[in-house]
Amino acid sequence: MNDSEKLSSELRDIKQMMERSSRFISLSGLSGISAGICALIGAWLSADVIERNKSAVHHLKRTIENADSILYGDFIHSRLFQIAVVTFIAALVSAFLFTYRRSKKTNVPIWGITARRLIINVIVPMITGGFFLLALIKNGVYGFVAPGCLIFYGLGVLNASKYTLPETRYLGYGEILLGIINLFFIGQGLYFWATGFGLLHIFYGAFMWWKYEMNNERN
Amino acid sequence: MKNPIENLNKTFDSRIRLGIMSALMVNASINFNDLKELINVTDGNLASHIKALEESGYIKVQKGFIGRKTNTIYLATKAGEKAFRNHLDALESIIKNMG
Numbered sequence: 001m002n003d004s005e006k007l008s009s010e011l012r013d014i015k016q017m018m019e020r021s022s023r024f025i026s027l028s029g030l031s032g033i034s035a036g037i038c039a040l041i042g043a044w045l046s047a048d049v050i051e052r053n054k055s056a057v058h059h060l061k062r063t064i065e066n067a068d069s070i071l072y073g074d075f076i077h078s079r080l081f082q083i084a085v086v087t088f089i090a091a092l093v094s095a096f097l098f099t100y101r102r103s104k105k106t107n108v109p110i111w112g113i114t115a116r117r118l119i120i121n122v123i124v125p126m127i128t129g130g131f132f133l134l135a136l137i138k139n140g141v142y143g144f145v146a147p148g149c150l151i152f153y154g155l156g157v158l159n160a161s162k163y164t165l166p167e168t169r170y171l172g173y174g175e176i177l178l179g180i181i182n183l184f185f186i187g188q189g190l191y192f193w194a195t196g197f198g199l200l201h202i203f204y205g206a207f208m209w210w211k212y213e214m215n216n217e218r219n
Numbered sequence: 220m221k222n223p224i225e226n227l228n229k230t231f232d233s234r235i236r237l238g239i240m241s242a243l244m245v246n247a248s249i250n251f252n253d254l255k256e257l258i259n260v261t262d263g264n265l266a267s268h269i270k271a272l273e274e275s276g277y278i279k280v281q282k283g284f285i286g287r288k289t290n291t292i293y294l295a296t297k298a299g300e301k302a303f304r305n306h307l308d309a310l311e312s313i314i315k316n317m318g
Contacts, residue, residue: 004317007310013234014307017241021249021257113246113253 024114024164026103029213031095032171032205038094039197042087043190049079050190102213114163122160125152146189150179150196165212171204226309228302230275235260235268240303243278243295250292269293277302
């Protein structure tokens, strides 16, 4: 019956509007993949810097036992810190581009009530973590920086998952778990970093792309 | 048995009004511009439907300021939430009976 179809589509519209107005659904899986690739490149460059600059490694290793031997400023200006900042910006920009592209495709405005909520919820745990990590660096406790990044990022993602595609929470759990394990393997931070920010993002992004976007791309 | 079609609320007999109510059911409050973008309608169209819902007592309007700019937000009232839920139940039961 035609009426039944009309009413069903009305119910579907209502459900869709509730979804659209409460969750940021334009987040693209490709954003996860590109951020992951940036992280892997960053980790590879960092490994290269460490490899080539043995004295820097020596320096860093010594600081774990003897916290006062390196000044905060030395670390800020070090090559590794620069790589980290560039990696972070590249990951952010590439992630934004793919999500922007998807929002154009699905015809959902990128900036609105849901985007604002998502950003606030991811940013509060991350800024808190940022201050915490700066304080750690200031006190020379470098070994906890990598697990700290993973844990606070994981908490931010978990918090934000309520306001975007729900599967995002598994990415949050994964990052937190890796961060906690890393706490007991201090000194292996780079490997955990590469796994958490690189591989985990790529797996997550590929899954999300497969689940939500693959069919739409073909049409 | 009473015809379930009678349980459908005439006030919600418009896609735009349904959109407004759906969005306000899952959000504590939404401002005019966000609502406009969500539902994808013109200012005038949205305003007239908001007016109708407000007159039925289903939504509340709160005018405020952000700096010097006016910021008007909309909230669903208790009566509005109840009416909308009843409307959804009626829709569902009609579809079930037809199926």
